[in-house]
Amino acid sequence: MRADSASGDQRLTDYCVEARGLTKYFDEFKAVDHVDLEVPVGSIYGVLGPNGAGKTTSLRMTLGIIDPDEGTSRLFGSHKPQSVRHRIGYLPEERGLYPGMKAREAIAFMGALRGLDWGEGRRRAATFMAELGLERVIDEKIRKMSKGMAQMVQLIGSIVHAPDLIVLDEPFSGLDPVNQERLETLVRRERDRGATILFSTHVMAHAERLCDRLAIIARSQRRFEGTVDEARALLPMQVRYAPRTGADDGVIAALLPADAQRRGDAWHFAIDDAGVEPLLARITASGHGVAGLSIARPGLHDAFVHIVRQVDAGFAADAAEEAAAEASA
Numbered sequence: 001m002r003a004d005s006a007s008g009d010q011r012l013t014d015y016c017v018e019a020r021g022l023t024k025y026f027d028e029f030k031a032v033d034h035v036d037l038e039v040p041v042g043s044i045y046g047v048l049g050p051n052g053a054g055k056t057t058s059l060r061m062t063l064g065i066i067d068p069d070e071g072t073s074r075l076f077g078s079h080k081p082q083s084v085r086h087r088i089g090y091l092p093e094e095r096g097l098y099p100g101m102k103a104r105e106a107i108a109f110m111g112a113l114r115g116l117d118w119g120e121g122r123r124r125a126a127t128f129m130a131e132l133g134l135e136r137v138i139d140e141k142i143r144k145m146s147k148g149m150a151q152m153v154q155l156i157g158s159i160v161h162a163p164d165l166i167v168l169d170e171p172f173s174g175l176d177p178v179n180q181e182r183l184e185t186l187v188r189r190e191r192d193r194g195a196t197i198l199f200s201t202h203v204m205a206h207a208e209r210l211c212d213r214l215a216i217i218a219r220s221q222r223r224f225e226g227t228v229d230e231a232r233a234l235l236p237m238q239v240r241y242a243p244r245t246g247a248d249d250g251v252i253a254a255l256l257p258a259d260a261q262r263r264g265d266a267w268h269f270a271i272d273d274a275g276v277e278p279l280l281a282r283i284t285a286s287g288h289g290v291a292g293l294s295i296a297r298p299g300l301h302d303a304f305v306h307i308v309r310q311v312d313a314g315f316a317a318d319a320a321e322e323a324a325a326e327a328s329a
């Protein structure tokens with residue numbers, strides 16, 4: 001539990017971020033529709049969603065950068081984001097640093113904007129850059145850096161004042177795999193220091209490895225909230241079966257569930273309610289044997305695609321119904 005000491009709005013909370021019913025219109029378009037975000041203190045929390053789902057707009061409303069048309073947001077228990085500004089580090093979707101500054105100065109400058117002493121900012125810049133293996137570019141001007149490198153510098157600048165809440169909008173996009181891994185390490189290290197991290201992404205692999213909890217937003221609404229395992233449990237276990245004999249496809253297909261698909265030398269299908277034992281009995285009796293067999297829970301990628309497709313299918317059905325109603329009117 002922690003209290004918000006920075007505002008008059010004192011309240012104990014287990015959540016660093018508590019946003020309820022956030023709604024935003026851009027003209028007639030409802031970009032965010034009653035989205036809740038509750039981020040537990042000390043957690044790594046992912047906001048996932050396809051392009052245009054409403055992630056950035058939700059994060060901006062959460063931080064008080066734009067006002068919601070409906071809904072409320074509390075940070076550290078406070079309704080006044082400005083009063084807790086120094087406790088927050090934010091990497092916006094739009095990247096940008098002064099091109100004439102060197103990395104060290106750019107980081108110290110961003111820290112100074114959040115109240116960090118200039119000399120301390122320079123010292124911390126050197127420590128962060130060295131820890132991330134980026135020390136060779138610390139005195140390089142931003143304009144001479146690659147986009148990905150400048151993004152790493154901006155990221156360090158946004159957390160150099162050791163904020164309690166770190167909000168990163170699509171932090172992995174534009175980074176090469178080595179820098180992506182550095183960023184994952186940095187996120188874990190900041191969490192271990194005691195910070196809470198909220199980030200948006202559509203790269204499932206990072207979310208799967210990092211997140212304690214996540215929300216999936218699709219078509220302006222929150223469609224899922226829970227842990228990675230809870231998201232994965234939305235889908236049945238998947239079987240990969242490779243027969244030992246080169247039997248005719250039709251013969252093998254007859255042994256397997258109707259939706260089994262052959263890819264390469266193996267068949268892929270979901271386990272139904274009866275479990276895998278009846279299937280193994282059928283395969284054994286058929287004499288086709290087992291050259292390969294694995295049973296695994298689908299990953300977050302599959303769960304994400306499943307949720308988003310369901311939402312899209314619902315929209316397509318509604319649109320078809322409306323079109324039919326109009327045609328018959």
Ligand SMILES: Nc1ncnc2c1ncn2[C@@H]1O[C@H](COP(=O)(O)OP(=O)(O)OP(=O)(O)O)[C@@H](O)[C@H]1O
Pocket residue numbers: 026031049050051052053054055056057058202
């Ligand atoms: N200032 C704006 N004016 C008009 N429409 C906007 C504005 N900002 C966002 N939108 C629209 O609102 C919707 C949600 O945008 P948002 O940037 O929040 O999505 P996102 O999930 O972050 O997408 P992406 O992953 O592509 O960055 C989109 O359809 C977008 O075009």
